[in-house]
Amino acid sequence: MSSATDPWGRVDEDGTVYVRTSGGERVVGSWQAGAPEEALDYFKRKYDSLRTEIGLLEQRVRTTDLQPAQAQQSIERLREAVAEAHAVGDLDALGRRLDGLTEQVGRRREEVKAQREQHRNEAREVKERIVAEAERIAVEETHWKNGGERLRQLVEEWKAADRIDRPTETSLWKRLSSARNAFTKRRKAYFATLDDQRDESRREKERLVTEAEALSGSTDWGETAAAYRDLMRRWKTAGRASREVEEDLWTRFKGAQDVFFQARGAAFAERDAEFRGNAEEKEKLLAEAERLLPVRDVRQARQSLRGIQERWEAAGMVPRDQRDRLEGRLRKIEETVRGAEENEWRRTNPEARARAEATVTQLRSSIDQLEKRLAKARxxxxxxxxxxxxxxxxxxKAWLEEAERTLTEFS
Structure with missing residues (x-):
């Protein structure tokens, strides 16, 4: 069998296949079934398979949220596969790529660690805020329905938040539970006190109803109306009984008032009918009094007005809604007559006339002297x-003109 070579490996004459690495050659297999080039191609394909697997891992690390621990397991598995690979190729390059992946995963591990720490800090802040609000509600909230509902919402917010370290989680949860228990106890205590207050309010309002019903037949209109006003004031300050009792007591209380005020209204209506006749009489007296104006004879006007005033008093009371108008018209007539009397008195006052005459004489004498002085100066x-x-x-001369006008008023 012939031999074959490649930059990264070779096949010797007996079919043994070698790979070249930075640490020297090592045997990766044996080939007996064909040409040496086929052997190199076969073991290169195994190298390509490793390279492809490493590339896929690089892509997953770069583009997905693959957990660092899982990625590191894959790196170690591939590193072992490269170290023992029965393949021909640049195995050192694959090792360097795995080293790069290890560094990248290490950075990712630190990032994940930092993110987890940040999430824990944020979760702790969220739960501390939840606990702080719950403790405030436990101490301050007096709107019990809203407070209870908000505490239930806070528990749901707690469940939705991320978990934190166990000791802190346990400590904060105990505070939250304590706040909820404190709110529940305070609410129960309030309603227990409220029941006592409602019982006391019921007793007080029962007393007020009894008093109101006792007064309903009174015909002492003024004093009884004042008494009802005082009863209403006491009713408003007595607090509220339970709803059913409150409505029943108010119906009785209001009913007693209505009986009295309806009777008073009927009496006032009868009285007002009489008073309207008195008002008509006073309208006639006013028309008679207004004919005295303008005042020409002060003495006669005073005598006539005195007679009108006597008949005015004898006419009696008028309806309240007309009283101010009628009294006002008469008062204006009285003031006009009184003003005429004062003017007449000033006009006929001997002492005032003597003072006016003396002033005129003095001014005329002063004018004569000034005219003589002016002539000498000229x-x-x-x-x-x-x-x-x-x-x-x-x-x-200006003073004299005014003084003479005053003196004329006395003539």
């Missing part, structure tokens, strides 16, 4: 004195 051509005298004279 004769002497003293410009400053002329101006001062003219200014003073102008002011005195």
């Amino acid at each position: 004769d002497a051509a003293r410009e400053k004195d002329i101006k001062d005298a003219e200014d003073a004279l102008s002011a005195r």
